[in-house]
Amino acid sequence: MNPADPIVFVIDDDASVRDAVKRLIASVGLRVETFGSTREFLAAKRPDVPACLVLDVRLPDVSGLEFQGELAELDFQIPIIFITGHGDIPMTVRAMKAGAVEFLTKPFRGQELLDAVQEAIAKDRTAWSERAQMAELRGRYDTLTPREKEVLKLVASGLLNKQVGAELGTSELTVKTHRGRVMEKMGADSLADLVRMSERLNSSAAKQK
């Protein structure tokens, strides 16, 4: 299998259910990794690929619903499919409101779980590529010198080279040189491209706060 292939994580304390789910998901050619507890899952080294989580609600250490909240607090974005012995409506509503992809009551039909897994992975694939692009962008931004970062900020805010120069106390020519290097380092094709990149960086920084 390709190391960038998506992966399905399964957390269930009951080995028989865990193995059955693993066997089922593996039958459609997806990679599966199983865990007996949420702690095991958090401790494991997880490859950075599109993924989803099949999570049992009734777990020994922390309930699946609580774990969903913990992951959100850790800013750990992964689509979750809940499986439970007896799901009631409030429980389902709570899980779905918190962003769960599906809430299945055991025993569920295999196809239901497989459909949910495919949906979850498709969802995470988009999020994952966005995350990857963002990481790439952030990596490039980190190569800029402090002065270049200042120039980028001012240019992106719509100032002309001359105005930037006045703002920073340098000549227009120096600003032009800096700007050229920023565009090169960031891999921007045009000024518009650069402005867009700056906006994305800002909005992701704002989101992290």
Add this chain to the structure above:
Amino acid sequence: MISERTPVARRSASVIFQCGLAVGLVAAALTATLLLQSVVSTAGFLFFYAAVVASAWFGGKWSGWLAMVLSTEAIEYFFMAPLYSFGVNRESVPILIEFAASALVVGWFSSWRRRAEAELRYARDELQLRVEERTAELQQSNRQLLAEMAERKRAEDAYYKAQSELARVIRMSAMGALAASISHEVNQPLAAVVTNADACMMWLSSHPPNIEEARAAVDAIAQQGTRASDVVRHIRAMFTKAAPERTPLQINDLIREVSLLMEGSALRNQVTVQTDLAPDLPPTLGDRVQLQQVIVNLIQNGIEAMSDVSDRSRNLLIRSRQDGSARVLVAVRDSGVGIESADEKRIFDAFFTTKDQGMGMGLSICYSIVESHGGRLWATSNDDYGVTLQFTLPADPT
């Protein structure tokens, strides 16, 4: 209030009346004496005495005084020499003094009697008033007491209701917890079975079919099926482990004990419980507690079946009989809403209930208990109203 009723207050309030009374009576006495004198030569002073007495009686002490003084003056003026003048003869003085003194005594006595009588009357009025007040107070506290008793009765009823509701909730939640735990234990292997079956299908339908994986899935199915059945067997063992005791007992004693226990419940539901127990029943072998539970459940069931009945009396009849030579029979007959004939068998199914609050466990448990005692429990509709639930138990052969 009370001071206004005193004789002193009344007297001082009518000085004019007192004076007028004295003057009027003395004038009347004078007139009468003069009239009498015109017929009889010596009339005496009887009328004046009467005037003084009457004045003192009706007008009080001061009125009597005045009447006495006026009378003395009148006698002196009209009847003592010299006639028709206020001059006094030497021989008239003792007569006048005698009259005045005796009138004074008579008047004083009269007013004293009068006052004593008035005080007595006042005391009597006062007493009557007190008695009335006290009676009103007693009536008031009696009403209060009745209201408090009714309130207490209501509180007691509410308490009993809450208590039985609590018992039901505890029973329910214990059952609920047990059911949840059992269903989880059974559901896990079932989930694994279903998922493995689906996985097996998937592996078999892949191209080429993966026989190894399919085999592993089927193997897991067999394992998990066994696990589920183990769980069920364990649960059964857990319940049958407490093997019922078998002691010889008199079913009539049990019925009496239980009917006593259920008296409160019957009373609250306006149900009349009657027993008709056959004497000299043979003893039966059984578990005392379990059989008590059966009778409690049947009685409670009967009581609850009549909770909607309002157009006829709510009667519960518990009968015991010998049934053949080797069995005793207990029948609990209610006059309740009855059951559809189609439900006569279903009422013993677990979770079958016609009650809003029912769990559908009571009769089902009774059925299992009676069955485990080698007896039989069944229901028949009565000719008029309600149902008779009856069970038999084998008699103790020893």
